[in-house]
Amino acid sequence: xxxxxxxxxxxxxxQEVAGNDPAEIxxxxxxxxxxxxxxLLLVEVVVAAEERFGVSISEDDLKEGSxxxxxxxxxxxxxxxx
Amino acid sequence: xxxxxxPRRRVVITGSGVISPxxxxxxxxxxxxxxxxxxxxxxxxxxxxxxxxxxxAQVRDFDPEQYMPxxxxxxxxxxxxxxxxAAVEAVEAAKIEFDEELAPRVGVQIGSGYGPSTVQxxxxxxxxxxxxxxxxxxxxxxxxxxxxxxxxxLRFGAKGPxxxxxxxxxxxxxxxxxxxxxxxxxxxxxxxxxxxxxxxTRSDIASACSARALSRRNDDPENACRPFDKERDxxxxxxxxxxxxxxxxxxxxxxxxxxxxxLVGYGASTDAYHPTAPHPEGAxxxxxxxxxxxxxxxxxxxxxxxxxxxTSTTLNDRIETxxxxxxxxxxxxxxxxxSTKSMTGHMIxxxxxxxxxxxxxxxxxGVVPPTVNCFDPEDTELNYVPHxxxxxxxxxxxxxxxxxxxxxAVAIVRAWKP
Numbered sequence: 302x303x304x305x306x307x308x309x310x311x312x313x314x315x316q317e318v319a320g321n322d323p324a325e326i327x328x329x330x331x332x333x334x335x336x337x338x339x340x341l342l343l344v345e346v347v348v349a350a351e352e353r354f355g356v357s358i359s360e361d362d363l364k365e366g367s368x369x370x371x372x373x374x375x376x377x378x379x380x381x382x383x
Numbered sequence: 384x385x386x387x388x389x390p391r392r393r394v395v396i397t398g399s400g401v402i403s404p405x406x407x408x409x410x411x412x413x414x415x416x417x418x419x420x421x422x423x424x425x426x427x428x429x430x431x432x433x434x435x436x437x438x439x440a441q442v443r444d445f446d447p448e449q450y451m452p453x454x455x456x457x458x459x460x461x462x463x464x465x466x467x468x469a470a471v472e473a474v475e476a477a478k479i480e481f482d483e484e485l486a487p488r489v490g491v492q493i494g495s496g497y498g499p500s501t502v503q504x505x506x507x508x509x510x511x512x513x514x515x516x517x518x519x520x521x522x523x524x525x526x527x528x529x530x531x532x533x534x535x536x537l538r539f540g541a542k543g544p545x546x547x548x549x550x551x552x553x554x555x556x557x558x559x560x561x562x563x564x565x566x567x568x569x570x571x572x573x574x575x576x577x578x579x580x581x582x583x584t585r586s587d588i589a590s591a592c593s594a595r596a597l598s599r600r601n602d603d604p605e606n607a608c609r610p611f612d613k614e615r616d617x618x619x620x621x622x623x624x625x626x627x628x629x630x631x632x633x634x635x636x637x638x639x640x641x642x643x644x645x646l647v648g649y650g651a652s653t654d655a656y657h658p659t660a661p662h663p664e665g666a667x668x669x670x671x672x673x674x675x676x677x678x679x680x681x682x683x684x685x686x687x688x689x690x691x692x693x694t695s696t697t698l699n700d701r702i703e704t705x706x707x708x709x710x711x712x713x714x715x716x717x718x719x720x721x722s723t724k725s726m727t728g729h730m731i732x733x734x735x736x737x738x739x740x741x742x743x744x745x746x747x748x749g750v751v752p753p754t755v756n757c758f759d760p761e762d763t764e765l766n767y768v769p770h771x772x773x774x775x776x777x778x779x780x781x782x783x784x785x786x787x788x789x790x791x792a793v794a795i796v797r798a799w800k801p
């Protein structure tokens with residue numbers, strides 16, 4: 302799966318879960334600081350991403366200030382290891 | 384006989400909000416009541432084929448985005464969405480702003496009987512089917528009965544006391560009455576008070592059916608709720624919310640607030656008799672009626688309108704009639720008594736709140752809403768306001784709520800006179 306495909310999938314999830322405009326969901330955006338997605342809402346995003354991409358993501362991979370790009374890389378890393 | 388009382392802070396109502404099966408604002412709700420419109424329909428939001436009761440009064444065409452951001456409504460139960468929406472309307476109507484000085488003096492008290500029924504069943508089903516990972520991060524907050532109060536406080540920055548009183552079908556009235564005390568005793572200057580429930584769910588309908596409390600007139604929804612009619616066969620489950628802005632009177636006058644009425648009395652009691660059936664002589668109901676009248680410092684003969692609990696169950700309507708007869712004596716045959724549940728169904732925790740709002744409007748408009756479907760009255764000497772609204776000069780109105788577990792609560796509102 303390409304970075305673009307994962308990015309698009311996350312944008313759809315963020316729109317659904319957090320009401321973000323897909324245009325603002327860029328790889329360098331921080332969930333907490335730029336997208337108003339706090340740590341609890343991020344748990345919901347991660348669980349939705351796990352279901353969408355069929356992966357299991359460790360919560361340790363995502364810290365305060367994590368970006369959309371960090372989550373994309375986590376998903377890619379898990380997918381590559383399969 | 385009037386005892387001497389210490390002066391106490393007066394409490395006025397400066398705004399209201401309603402989300403109901405017959406209107407998504409106070410104005411729409413009141414118009415429907417006066418027109419005698421029923422909100423009862425066949426349930427279409429979930430499978431009812433195996434339920435003895437297949438009808439209810441649900442909130443329809445409600446769009447939460449009009450009142451709150453997506454991430455707020457997604458994390459809370461429908462009952463809390465209705466409460467927040469009603470609070471938004473009430474605060475706008477009261478033209479009140481919660482600045483830094485006022486915020487610590489603003490309380491929130493939102494009663495509910497069943498609370499977040501939908502969230503609770505989703506959690507259970509999700510846990511069984513998918514395991515703990517599927518239990519969402521906001522579940523702890525959203526599956527609690529105080530979640531409506533918490534979200535309202537968060538929205539408006541209300542930093543005084545907050546919470547949820549739960550007294551079954553009396554919760555809305557209890558919330559308003561207890562909130563009045565907060566202002567009277569000086570704990571708050573303003574309280575957003577009311578009730579909310581969304582109990583039109585498979586589990587709540589099934590449990591109320593098992594308690595033999597619901598009407599089974601499935602083929603005739605609009606005639607199913609018949610308070611005080613001899614052919615009544617149970618109540619109709621309904622969803623909704625009602626919120627009032629209660630405010631200390633002098634403060635409301637200073638800021639030139641739109642004062643709708645004064646909240647003058649509250650009485651509460653408990654039957655301590657049976658989990659669902661009322662006391663056979665309505666002892667607890669009488670006690671609450673008398674307590675509210677004493678609190679309002681008025682004689683029963685001064686009451687101009689009673690918004691009855693009037694659920695359309697065999698027992699409630701008979702015993703409420705008996706209690707009114709006992710407490711009001713001769714005046715019982717003169718005072719108009721109506722059940723607006725005949726149109727709204729029974730909104731459980733929201734009922735007392737929206738019915739208090741109906742009582743306020745009866746005072747302001749000089750008209751009392753009808754009891755629809757009351758064709759063959761329980762007591763032929765009482766004026767149950769059958770079928771159509773009636774013109775009456777109303778200075779003092781009473782709103783009754785009697786719940787399962789024997790919870791009784793009565794509120795009294797009065798035309799505002801400085």
